[in-house]
Amino acid sequence: MNVPTCRIFRAAGALCLFAASWSMVLGDAGSVPEEWKLPAEWVQLKAGKGRELAAGQCVVCHSVDYVTTQPPLGRAAWTATVEKMRAKYGAPLPTNSVAPLVDYLVSAYGKPDAPK
16 A cells, blocks of 8 residues: 555544544534433321421431431430531531421430430
8 A cells, every 4th residue: 555545544534533523522412401300209207296397407418218217316316416417517407406306306216215
């Protein structure tokens, strides 16, 4: 194969590579964005005073599963957990909502404190 023929094949190959690259880049340019629909939440918080507070505050950062699958915790452990969510993870829970939220979590998912 002579030099001019090699140059023609290289140029043709480069042109094909360029065209293929642009077709991949522009391939989705005119397509409609895909719509995603998340599945319905099938786990629900237990009924009780403070359920709405938990539903409005806890699920801002995580799913209900993170609440319902915890082992039964006492008041001190739930308080520490809620405070950790506020301090370490930046949960937007007002200070005056901590006690009512802990009350709900203890009553719905906790264990009674040991008698003194």
